[in-house]
Amino acid sequence: MFKLSKYVLYDIVRSKVVLAYTAFLFLVSFSLFNMEENSSKAILSLLNIILIVVPLISMIFTTIHYYNSYEFIELMLSQPMSRRKILLSEYGGVALSLLSSFLIGVGIPVLLYSPDNVGFSLLFTGICLTLVFTSLAFLTSVKARDKARGIGFALLLWFYFALIYDGLILLILFNFSDYPLEKATLVLSALNPIDLGRISIMLKMDVSALMGYTGALYKDFFGSGTGVLFTVGVMLLWIIIPLWWALRVFKRKDL
């Protein structure tokens, strides 16, 4: 399996898109840390950029990569390779390259300027989001028949998770503001990996004090051991379930 991933990785590195992504993250992180005197302020700005950019790039890059390596997949299928192995090596190759981009581009600046609790949970969130959205992109591209549909669907999902979902939550909170919604919002946040990542970092920062009673409840929950386990568990589910589903679809697909 690693043999195949090696070839996938080789192909990705040659296309140079990943290198550009690394450079972009590196530049943004470095300039933010240099512009803001307070490193926690810089982390906050960096967080907002990461929550938008990492899912977007992960999805688009994965989708385009999948359709570009269709020939490779076809070739491998005529060899004694199981479909599971082929798809998982593709996933491994893509995820590994995106992760190393992220760890070099954001990881190094964070380690240099803010090697504390907040910094590490930012890195953790970035890693999870990369893996989650790579999984989701594999699912959409395996399901969609052609490239245009695949990319369209990936973009739609990104819009949903990055923008629309928050709007929906606001709508719910606004309409049901007479009821105690703390627990419900906790559940709702788990249904969106981006929100989950955001909350788990925000609560490690001082800004959570501004969030009032809900913030206090959140801090109570996410600050505890169960809260950390909860975050890790939900993120893992977000990685595994789409990938498992993609494998199921891929196994039955005509190529």
Place this chain on the structure above:
Amino acid sequence: MIRIEHINKKFKKLLALNDINAQFEKGQVISLIGPNGSGKTTLIKSILGMVKPDGGKIFFNNEPINGEPSYRSQIGYMPQIGRYPDNMKVGQLFKMLRNIRNVPGDNIDEELIEKFGIERIFDKPMRTLSGGTRQKVSAAVAFLFDPCVLILDEPTAGLDPLSSEILKEKILNEKSKNKLILITSHILSDLDELTTHIMYLQEGKMEFFKEIEQLREETGEIKLGKAIARIMNGEKFNSEWIDTMLEIKDEKNSLFL
């Protein structure tokens, strides 16, 4: 060696394969012929596991093929349109295939690589190759691991006459090694000297599956092209093959029961 039982496949509304039954044995060279869109490639891809049939079973050496990919190590496949990763160089392609198959050096058949002069283009990326050169690469890949089953989908389409001759010679050579060879082609004169059996498909249905001698006798034509033309012009097919097929299957079943 390969047994196909009641294979059905539908693409949306199009019935691509309609209850196909056949049995292929070692030493046979089977020509799959039929008009465009008659299901030849779909049948081949079903055998390779690239297309999943809606119903029916395919056996390779009496083992059903479902999911387990190891049987494909015994098959060399040359696709109709060879598609390869754009950035990969020709030399890398062969290196990669050998690497993932993990086959010791003496089981490698590089005759076609030599005869087609593929070594000369080893450092060219796949995307710069012309259609014919790509075909040559596909052919060399199919024969590379000296497999006991060869599946060739329109092998000579797009090849120049010289290369076409080299490939035909190679196929004849492999035939004498008692291998099973499946060929689809529209160039019937190419098949004349190679084939032992003819399988004729039309709109997903297998119209007949016969030995070439029998076909020649029945139609009174020596040339395959003319014989097929006669049949295509609406002569009655006799359905003897169905009975012989069923006999073969019964024998097999009783052997394994």
